[in-house]
Amino acid sequence: MTASVHPRQDASAQYLLRLADTCLILGQRLSEWCGHAPIIEEDIALSNTALDLIGQARALLTHAGRSEAGSPLLDEDQLAFLREEREYRNVTLVELPRGDFAFTVLRNVMVASFLKLLWQRLASSSDAELAAIAGKAVKEARYHQQHAGDWVLRLAGGTDESRRRTEAGLAQLWRYTAELFEADAIDDAAAASGLGPRWSELREPWLAEMNQLLAEAQLSAPQDSAFRSTGKRGVHSEHLGHMLTEMQYLQRAFPGGVW
């Protein structure tokens, strides 16, 4: 039996894992749509978006798992398939069950808008490898953002049913976005070392982009609430464990198995 692995706990590794896991878990959620999207064009679009996100996650996990200061090297597969739930650092927003199509495109535009802003800043990271990954990923995030946002407009201005579902999705998702901008010591360390920005600095530009979209869709942002999800700190909703059970099944059942 192969035991679970434990990644480095230093601030820079944790900063990388937050981003890597957010990409990986959203990519895994989106891949659930493969073969189930309402039309074939969107089946392809969601699978392609998932592929980009998983590609970004692979590069980031490889980077986060590099050997440093006596810690063993962990490769992308070990980090994805042999880490336990509490050591995942994705925001809770991306692990929520996939919901309906309106929920999916709303979450995609929220996350892509955030990631685009983050990648833009990371392109000038003091960490050359992270900057290189960001330079590529920002182009992909822009495309995801545009595509998902276009769908929000179409659903909000579509039928009564599509508008009702869009409003419902927005109400469900909005309170989970606050976690993206919560500041803590890991962000402070990243800002101090030049690794990347505090995520809290992205709140204003993110809100500006979301508000432009919501205004065009004649939707309004729900009231902010005191609720804070805590996935970034490893305390997840009940949904992540179920997802990992499926995602990690093969490597847990057949340790080291390869295609």
Added chain:
Amino acid sequence: MSNFLPPYRPQAGPYKSRPELADKHWTASERCEQAWAVLAHVLDPEVPALSVCDLGLVRDIMVDAAGTLAVVLTPTYSGCPATELIERQVLEAIDQAGLGPARVELRRAPAWSSDWISEDGRRKLREYGIAPPHLATSDTQPVRFVNRQALAEPAVDCPHCASAQTTRVSAFGSTACKALYKCLSCLEPFEYFKPI
């Protein structure tokens, strides 16, 4: 029913294995020069009209201190499943041409852009039935959300009949790098290589 794409007729055949050259003594610059010529025949597995050189994936070729030929590749999309296959095909082609030992080095920065596709590559794309990409927009240009009717995007010319009367059917296509379009003049569907 008409075909979606014209049958592909390779412009250049696969590079011939030349084991007789294995013992030849190449200078470093000769080896690099030969390697560029060899890779001009290694086709992209997902867009087999273009070589890895036409696509701008091969950034540099050099011989390192240990005498190993290093081929520097820049991948197109983060999640492109063809990247690993391309690496293998590049190494096989170099090996068959007797130019080894070789290794592939992935270089992420600067990020690959569709602007790097050569003029020759753009012509080959069109002939293959794929509309070549427009120039990529800047990564910092704001993304605006507007109703589709108001969107003034530059026209994508049909690669079959050159008409500018075309419409986008799907923002994503059969591979990460393409979108689907339809020509309103000749009514043929076609793929568009996305500008990134």
